[in-house]
Amino acid sequence: xxxxxxxxxxPIAHLTPEDIEQLGLELDAIRQDVMDSRGEQDAAYIRRxxxxxxxxxxxSRAVLxxxxxxxxxxxxxVGLSVAKILENMEIGHNxxxxxxxxxxxxxxxxxxxxxxxxxxxxxxxxxxxxxxHTYTNxxxxxxxxxxxxxxxxxxxxxxxxxxxxxxxxxxxxTFFEYGIAAYDxxxxxxxxxPKEKRSPEFKANAKKVLTKIRKQATKDYAINPAxxxxxxxxxxxxxxxxxxxxxxxxWSHSIIMCGHFPEDVExxxxxxxxxxxxxxxxxxRQMLGAANISGGKxxxxxxxxxxxxxxxxxxxxxxxxxxxxVAPKVKALFDKYExxxxxxxxxxxxxxxxxxxxxxxxxNGWLATTNVKNAPSQLKMLWAMxxxxxxxxxxxxxxxxxxxxxxxxxLAA
Amino acid sequence: MATIELPSTxxxxxxxxxxxxxxxxxxxxxxxxxxxxxxxxxxFHPLRAGADLRGRxxxxxPETAESATIxxxxxRDWNGHLPGQYVRIGISVDGVRLWRTYxxxxxxxxxxxxxxxxxxxxxGVVSNYLVHRAGAGEMVQLEQAEGxxxxxxPLPEKLLLVTAGSGITPVIGMxxxxxxxxVPATSDITxxxxxxxxxxxxxxxxxxxxxxxxxxxxxxxxxxQHGLLDVDHLIDLVPDLDDRLAYACGPAGLLDALEQHHAxxxxxxxxxxxxxxxxxxxxxxxxxFADGTTLDADGAKPILDVAEEAxxxxxxxxxxxxCMGCVLPMKSGxxxxxxxxxxxxxxxxxxxxxxxxxxTCINAAAGDCSINH
Numbered sequence: 001x002x003x004x005x006x007x008x009x010x011p012i013a014h015l016t017p018e019d020i021e022q023l024g025l026e027l028d029a030i031r032q033d034v035m036d037s038r039g040e041q042d043a044a045y046i047r048r049x050x051x052x053x054x055x056x057x058x059x060s061r062a063v064l065x066x067x068x069x070x071x072x073x074x075x076x077x078v079g080l081s082v083a084k085i086l087e088n089m090e091i092g093h094n095x096x097x098x099x100x101x102x103x104x105x106x107x108x109x110x111x112x113x114x115x116x117x118x119x120x121x122x123x124x125x126x127x128x129x130x131x132x133h134t135y136t137n138x139x140x141x142x143x144x145x146x147x148x149x150x151x152x153x154x155x156x157x158x159x160x161x162x163x164x165x166x167x168x169x170x171x172x173x174t175f176f177e178y179g180i181a182a183y184d185x186x187x188x189x190x191x192x193x194p195k196e197k198r199s200p201e202f203k204a205n206a207k208k209v210l211t212k213i214r215k216q217a218t219k220d221y222a223i224n225p226a227x228x229x230x231x232x233x234x235x236x237x238x239x240x241x242x243x244x245x246x247x248x249x250x251w252s253h254s255i256i257m258c259g260h261f262p263e264d265v266e267x268x269x270x271x272x273x274x275x276x277x278x279x280x281x282x283x284x285r286q287m288l289g290a291a292n293i294s295g296g297k298x299x300x301x302x303x304x305x306x307x308x309x310x311x312x313x314x315x316x317x318x319x320x321x322x323x324x325x326v327a328p329k330v331k332a333l334f335d336k337y338e339x340x341x342x343x344x345x346x347x348x349x350x351x352x353x354x355x356x357x358x359x360x361x362x363x364n365g366w367l368a369t370t371n372v373k374n375a376p377s378q379l380k381m382l383w384a385m386x387x388x389x390x391x392x393x394x395x396x397x398x399x400x401x402x403x404x405x406x407x408x409x410x411l412a413a
Numbered sequence: 414m415a416t417i418e419l420p421s422t423x424x425x426x427x428x429x430x431x432x433x434x435x436x437x438x439x440x441x442x443x444x445x446x447x448x449x450x451x452x453x454x455x456x457f458h459p460l461r462a463g464a465d466l467r468g469r470x471x472x473x474x475p476e477t478a479e480s481a482t483i484x485x486x487x488x489r490d491w492n493g494h495l496p497g498q499y500v501r502i503g504i505s506v507d508g509v510r511l512w513r514t515y516x517x518x519x520x521x522x523x524x525x526x527x528x529x530x531x532x533x534x535x536x537g538v539v540s541n542y543l544v545h546r547a548g549a550g551e552m553v554q555l556e557q558a559e560g561x562x563x564x565x566x567p568l569p570e571k572l573l574l575v576t577a578g579s580g581i582t583p584v585i586g587m588x589x590x591x592x593x594x595x596v597p598a599t600s601d602i603t604x605x606x607x608x609x610x611x612x613x614x615x616x617x618x619x620x621x622x623x624x625x626x627x628x629x630x631x632x633x634x635x636x637x638q639h640g641l642l643d644v645d646h647l648i649d650l651v652p653d654l655d656d657r658l659a660y661a662c663g664p665a666g667l668l669d670a671l672e673q674h675h676a677x678x679x680x681x682x683x684x685x686x687x688x689x690x691x692x693x694x695x696x697x698x699x700x701x702f703a704d705g706t707t708l709d710a711d712g713a714k715p716i717l718d719v720a721e722e723a724x725x726x727x728x729x730x731x732x733x734x735x736c737m738g739c740v741l742p743m744k745s746g747x748x749x750x751x752x753x754x755x756x757x758x759x760x761x762x763x764x765x766x767x768x769x770x771x772x773t774c775i776n777a778a779a780g781d782c783s784i785n786h
Contacts, residue, residue, distance in 0.1 A: 051456055098772075101770060105505075126738060129730065134735065212447075218443055219446050317735060
């Protein structure tokens with residue numbers, strides 16, 4: 001992936017400024033239709049979902065009291081994993097987006113909701129709702145692109161450090177909730193600042209995160225396992241809670257990767273975004289900066305309807321249960337304005353996203369120019385690039401890119 | 414405010430028991446964090462003691478074509494009420510929670526339920542919903558009963574009650590209470606009940622039954638039949654007017670006239686007014702904050718910008734209406750969403766007592782607003 005302004009064919013070059021504003025108006029109209037028809041059924045949907053989730057979580061925790069018996073362990077762990085996924089994705093994420101604020105129910109409101117996650121809702125709302133949704137896919141401004149630890153764009157200089165990025169990505173997936181907490185805190189940037197110079201705001205936020213993590217861990221790894229002691233289930237329950245958290249982490253990380261990382265998703269250059277970006281321009285960036293996962297109802301609910309990531313990015317405050325209904329209208333606009341509506345089944349999107357992580361962990365062009373026959377020499381070159389300093393790296397990188405370009409031309413011809 | 418005297422709960426549990434209870438409670442909260450125990454119990458028993466005050470609709474019974482009595486089972490913490498008091502009710506209409514105030518139309522009931530009688534007014538979102546769409550099983554939010562429109566104890570010997578339209582609702586509560594006692598009240602009660610016509614008179618038959626049994630003197634007045642009541646001629650209907658302690662409930666016009674009339678004769682009168690506060694949306698206005706700051710706000714500029722330019726420290730985020738980082742509760746007033754013109758109103762007594770949360774970054778003042786910040 002390259003920022004769109006540096007692509008050989010800019011996918012939005014054919015749109016005039018008038019087109020873009022017209023597109024914005026048409027999207028506004030789609031949004032308004034849903035706003036005008038929000039009602040009793042939508043309210044019933046979220047209330048029912050919350051009730052089902054709470055029953056499922058309690059039920060699963062009750063089953064886990066007997067988790068010394070393997071079948072109960074499996075049943076309880078599956079139930080708890082599903083409950084945690086629902087809580088984070090279709091409920092927490094969407095409530096915190098203010099999708100249900102219109103109901104004026106203080107119990108289901110973005111300003112009062114707290115979720116089963118290491119990061120406090122307040123901090124997540126800042127980094128996610130404000131930074132990520134406003135500056136979506138602008139390299140250097142949207143930290144969701146690689147979470148500040150990965151190389152996500154060809155223009156980012158390659159360094160041997162990035163060879164480990166598939167591994168980092170896997171670790172991040174496994175412990176995603178802590179990754180998110182660290183990321184909301186901008187932990188990396190703040191830890192580089194000498195301790196006495198860190199802002200009081202950071203210190204206060206860090207304290208809140210630690211408190212939240214302590215509470216979460218006490219629940220999952222102390223109290224609930226302790227409740228199972230009379231049934232000989234301390235360790236199995238602890239393991240079940242740990243497993244459910246990992247399952248939830250990997251699942252939500254995967255959904256999010258599918259939403260922004262597949263190869264066909266566009267990224268944007270910081271300086272290409274005008275200071276006074278219009279609503280139409282912002283819409284276009286959202287249209288190209290997200291990807292959908294095709295699938296059935298279960299897929300949509302379990303992904304928190306982020307399977308409709310494109311629709312979610314266009315209309316982050318519409319109730320999630322309505323994305324499926326607006327999707328065909330949005331798709332029609334993509335077709336009308338000749339834009340690429342990126343959608344595919346989950347395995348395909350996930351493969352594409354991981355492919356990109358792996359490809360960019362290697363120097364530009366390396367993966368494209370490597371085949372079984374030249375593998376040994378390519379590996380030798382990679383070794384040299386990783387160990388022999390910047391000069392060698394630069395020379396090899398230039399050669400690789402030339403080869404890759406030649407190969408691409410050869411294919412085209 | 415008339416509150417209900419409850420026997421003081423002086424039976425304090427031993428401190429040790431209390432400590433154990435609160436420790437168990439803390440443990441339960443910690444086991445379900447980030448929820449608390451109440452969130453979990455709400456799923457199973459929303460009307461238990463200790464829960465937020467709410468109720469479940471038991472029945473909706475039509476009184477006339479445009480009115481209905483709604484019986485509600487309140488949660489265990491309902492403190493009870495005195496006949497004549499009112500209750501604030503929050504109910505979801507088309508998914509949106511709205512608050513209204515209604516008089517309680519029964520005295521305390523044996524089944525611990527409470528009831529309100531609602532007349533559907535034209536364009537009344539909540540009243541029409543309650544009369545025509547609400548059903549048994551539905552949950553409502555409640556606040557404790559309030560109001561000073563209550564009869565004195567002991568009862569005076571002679572009473573005059575004047576009601577018009579749905580103004581009968583607090584009074585029927587008083588009457589039902591007086592006559593359902595084991596020893597019915599013996600006061601001499603005259604009720605002047607004013608309605609447009611017979612068919613729109615709520616509780617007509619019940620009142621007539623009281624009249625026929627000699628418990629009250631019922632004077633029915635119908636505008637279509639008798640013309641509008643001129644209060645100066647009230648003495649013709651109630652010759653011993655001057656001997657009676659008077660209570661009146663109805664539209665403002667009638668109550669104003671009655672107050673003047675009674676004041677002129679040097680008589681006491683207790684009234685209950687049903688306020689309908691209308692918030693008309695305009696262009697721009699003032700924005701008042703909790704600390705007393707009041708700013709002039711342009712109708713085309715987001716409140717966030719107006720406030721920041723005046724030096725008010727405001728929470729903010731994306732500044733384009735997507736992140737909810739700037740949401741603040743509006744206690745009263747109206748704002749206009751600059752993206753699509755949608756008007757959001759906050760009316761004390763009708764919307765959430767804590768205020769209606771608004772996004773300040775995309776809403777401009779549409780009239781004078783007060784923001785709790």
